[in-house]
Amino acid sequence: MTSESELNTIERDLAERLRNQLAEVVGSTQVLTEQDMVAGYVTDWTGAWSGWTRAVVRPGTVVEVQQVVSLCRDAGVPIVTQGGNTGLVGGSVPHRGEVVLSLRRLTRLDPVDTISGQVTAGAGVTIAALRDHVRRSGFDYGVDLASRDSATIGGTIATNAGGIRVIANGDTRRQVLGLEVVLADGTVISRLAGIEKDSAGFDLSQLFVGSEGTLGVITSARLRLAPLIGGERHVVLLGVSHPSQGLELRGPRVTALEFLSHSCLAIVSAHLGRRLPTTGEHPYYVLVESSRLPQLDPNADAVVDERLWEFREAITESLSTQGVPHKFDVGVPLARLDEFVGEVELLDGDVFVFGHLAEGNCHVNVLGPTDYETVADQVLGLVVDHGGTVASEHGIGVAKGRWLFHTTSPAERAAIRRIKHALDPQGILNPAVTFAPEE
Ligand SMILES: Cc1cc2nc3c(=O)[nH]c(=O)nc-3n(C[C@H](O)[C@H](O)[C@H](O)COP(=O)(O)OP(=O)(O)OC[C@H]3O[C@@H](n4cnc5c(N)ncnc54)[C@H](O)[C@@H]3O)c2cc1C
Structure with a gap:
């Protein structure tokens, strides 16, 4: 990885001048350069993506954002805009010295317009x-x-x-x-x-x-x-042999419908120090939240308890205690979901699959193999074979750009390049993220 120490003297002077100008705009306390101060901004939530920055800038108003962007553009220094830095595809952190434009201070919250909602x-x-x-x-x-x-x-x-x-x-x-x-x-x-x-x-x-x-x-x-939906909320965890079985639970009163593989439930139970919530073990589980208790087969292995959300929400955190997993957030047509999930679970390594069932969204996490590219080729290759999308909800970031080559046409990529060039001709906005890989 390139580091700031590799900048030559001219570039170092330019970076210094830019930092001073930025400090004049936002105040010196809002321009961070010390290693320990920028640490939380240059590595992503997973720990898999990390880079270095010339400075982290924290504007407090829109006018300050305008001035920061203008100064960086004039200096030819690229920017990575950052919010909570919870993105999982490496798009929120700098890679080659980009200024991090942190917007966490833009906390305007107007009164709710109750007429329009x-x-x-x-x-x-x-x-x-x-x-x-x-x-x-x-x-x-x-x-x-x-x-x-x-x-x-x-x-x-x-x-x-x-x-x-x-x-x-x-x-x-x-x-x-x-x-x-x-x-x-x-x-x-x-x-x-x-x-x-x-x-x-x-x-x-x-x-x-x-x-x-x-x-x-x-x-x-x-x-x-x-x-705001008041009243009762029923949360049910149901053991199933295939994720698609949970689709039968869809209906107007359903406010969430999730699925997880047994490997996910087992790792969360161990992490939380709790027993499996269901009576038996099943290949998959479906978690449904509804304002009316869903009608279930009397023989179904199901548990009803609002606290079951914990088992779903602690998956990412439980996995991260075991290492840095290769993470893929993909989507496949619902008709291909069972087949895709079955095939992905056979790949090398420890595979954990969970997701938002109704949209065919699958979060595939793989622990074990060290080489990201090899795992990506296998997982995303299966996605393409099943007619799916390589980014269902986390975006493309720096992790998946080259895979768009398989899911977009040359004409689409050319149009995307023209839009990018029209709005950002110098290419200063998040240059490591591309939606139109070159052939
Ligand atoms: C435990 C956990 C659970 C998650 N669950 C989900 C989930 O269920 N569904 C889901 O979709 N995602 C999920 N995510 C991923 C993540 O939370 C989302 O991608 C979220 O939208 C990122 O928001 P952020 O403010 O942290 O953005 P960041 O991570 O800071 O940035 C993400 C991207 O947006 C850009 N960006 C940020 N702010 C701006 C701005 N103001 N203007 C222009 N560009 C900007 C960045 O440059 C970067 O490319 C999860 C992440 C974690 C850690």
Whole structure:
């Protein structure tokens, strides 16, 4: 890996001058350069992706973001925008000295617009903070995920995050009514009026959803809210022989539908120091949350308990205690799900599969083999063979770019390159992330 020590003297002087200019904009305490201060910003949540940075900059206003972006552009220094740094594909950390633009201080939270059921939130607001805020007004936010205490509005929009409520509310894209974005040239576009139906040309805001910091810096969002569902919540864990058996539980009262392999349940039980919750062992388990107790076969091995969520939510954390797994977040057509999961579990290493069942989303984690590329070729190769997507909800980051070569056409990749060039001609925004690999 390149390190700052390899910068030549001219570049070091330029970096020093840039740091001073950045400090004039945001204040010297908001420009971090010391090793121990930047450590949490240069390595990702998994520990698998790490790099170095010329500086971490923490602007507190949109105007400061504009000035920081302009200074970096003028200096020709690339930027990695960062929210909660919970991304799992290496897109949130610097790789070759990029300035880290941390937006955690953009915590604007407007009062809920109860007439339209909408709210405007700053990019640095966490999902948990947004949820608490809107619940006080009788609403809910439609996206929820286990990283809620750190993942931000900006980051979840930039990755089009999914999570456990997609079955009821759709993905993040569905919640976004408009955005405020700082472009690579330092100008701002703002669509925060919250117009529910707008056919006046392109929906420019939607272009930035899922763009992973490569097209602009999202500073605020106008979000659609979901109704707050009160009353009873039944959480059931059911042992099954194939994940698709759980699809029979779909229905209007279902607010979450997840599946996990036996290997996942076993590792979480060991980590939490608890017994398996079901009576027997099964190849897979389905976790359903519903406002009405689902009708189950009287012979089903099922447990009902709201605390069962812990077994689902602690999977990622339990796996990370065993090492750094190779992580793949993929999706396959529902008709191919059982076949895909069965085949992926036969691959080399310890394979753990879980995901959001109703969308055919599978989180495949592999412990054991050391070489990422070999494991990626096997897992993503199976995904392509089954007509799936190599990024179901975490995005492309630096982990999966070359695989888009297999799932996009040359014409699509050429169009993507033209859009990127039009909005970021100098290529300063998250340059390590590409959606259009070269042939
Ligand atoms: C325990 C755990 C559980 C998870 N569960 C889920 C899940 O169920 N579903 C799911 O989809 N993901 C999940 N994730 C992944 C992660 O939480 C999401 O990808 C989340 O959307 C990242 O948000 P963040 O604020 O941490 O973004 P970061 O990790 O900081 O950044 C992610 C990407 O977005 C870009 N970005 C960040 N902020 C901005 C901005 N303001 N403007 C432009 N670009 C920006 C970054 O450059 C980077 O490319 C999980 C992660 C963990 C650790």
